Amino acid sequence: MEDLEITLPCGFVTKFKEINLMMDMDKFPCPVCKTHFVKTDQCMNMTRNKLVMNKAKMLMDQKSLFESIKNLKVFEDDPKFYIDESFDEIKNQIDLRREEIKLMFNEKVDIYYDDLLKTIDKQKELKLNKFNDKMEKIKSFENDTNNLIIYDDIEIDTKLKLIDYYSKIIKYVTNLAETTVVDLTEASLQFKPLDVDLDIQNVFGKINWQEETKIISVNDQKKTDQEETTFQLVINNFSNFLHARNMVILSKPCIVNNFEWKIQANLVEHENDDTTLGFFLRCDPLISSNVWSVNANVELSI
Ligand SMILES: [Zn+2]
Structure with missing residues (x-):
């Protein structure tokens, strides 16, 4: 570009580099004659100058296009590699998220599991305490029921009332003994797994x-x-x-x-x-x- 020959309106010829720095001005002193000014527009619009400049520009554009195509050919050898590379980061993020979710999920499941086990242990402890309480009560009744004495010399009415009273105690203790066994051997808790519709999209992202x-x-x-x-x-x-x-x-x-x-x-x-x-x-x-x-x-x- 610098060595292009530019024709001046006065007929002389100069190199483009001689006038390049003055192109921003409306006019510049003729670099050959040095005695007159040259109007920039007039000079650059001369058909010969247009031809020289436009051709040079076209060749430069062509060169840069060839350069671009040459660069593109590097990618042509293995376009999949570059596509993979451009998606690598998002894929890594998703991989990481998968591990994160699994860890989070595992942790939550384990914490919840521990809570459930604690509830069971608490119930077992309560049950044992309840059993011990009942056994104590039954044992004290056992002593009492060994001493259910009906003396012969009391009135028949009183006798009947006493028998009735003793019978009620026996019935109560019998019932207590039976329910104690049932309470002890039957589980008081139930586990119900729920149908899960896990909204994985909202959890995962x-x-x-x-x-x-x-x-x-x-x-x-x-x-x-x-x-x-x-x-x-x-x-x-x-x-x-x-x-x-x-x-x-x-x-x-x-x-x-x-x-x-x-x-x-x-x-x-x-x-x-x-x-x-x-x-x-x-x-x-x-x-x-x-x-x-x-x-x-x-x-x-x-
Ligand atoms: Zn001149």
């Missing part, structure tokens, strides 16, 4: 589509106390999204009344294998809580 989303807002994004705003989630590569099951696309957050709002889009799969697009407005999507509520008037359009 989802893959989010990492696509640039745009927010077009009529109001000021940074104002946090505004009461109304309009914002838009733009899915740039919709056909990719169609194959992205189990993924959600979230817009950038929009702050309205100090709450963070996002538009979420995801595919909803139906039992008859149909897939539809669902889109939602979410308030503080990172927080899952039902201890507070927000009222909002929302208009979603597609």
Whole structure:
């Protein structure tokens, strides 16, 4: 480029590097004659100069294209390697999450298991105490029932009453003895396993589509106390999204009344294998809580 021959309006020829630094000015002193000025536009618009410059530029562009293609050929040898590499990080994160969830789950199961065993041990202890109490009571009644004496010389009425009274005691103690055996040998606890429908997606986490989303807002994004705003989630590569099951696309957050709002889009799969697009407005999507509520008037359009 520097050595290109530029024709001057006065007819002389100079190297491009002689005038290159002066191209920003409207006019420059003629580098050959040094006695007159040359208008920059006029000089560069001369057909011959245009031809020389444009051809040089084209050759430069061509060279850089060849360079790009040469660089691209490095990837052509093993495109799978580079695709794998670009997904390695997310795959590692998912692998890590798998181990994390397993550990967390194991820990929770073990803690819960220990709690259940403690409940059983407590019940066993209570049962033993109850058994000992009852045995003590029965033993004291046993002594009493050995001494149920009905003297011959008491009145018949009193005798009958006494027999009735003793019978009741015998019946009570008999019953106590029987229930003590039942209580001792029958388990007082039951274990009922529940049918589990573990929401693994919510526990494990989802893959989010990492696509640039745009927010077009009529109001000021940074104002946090505004009461109304309009914002838009733009899915740039919709056909990719169609194959992205189990993924959600979230817009950038929009702050309205100090709450963070996002538009979420995801595919909803139906039992008859149909897939539809669902889109939602979410308030503080990172927080899952039902201890507070927000009222909002929302208009979603597609
Ligand atoms: Zn000149």
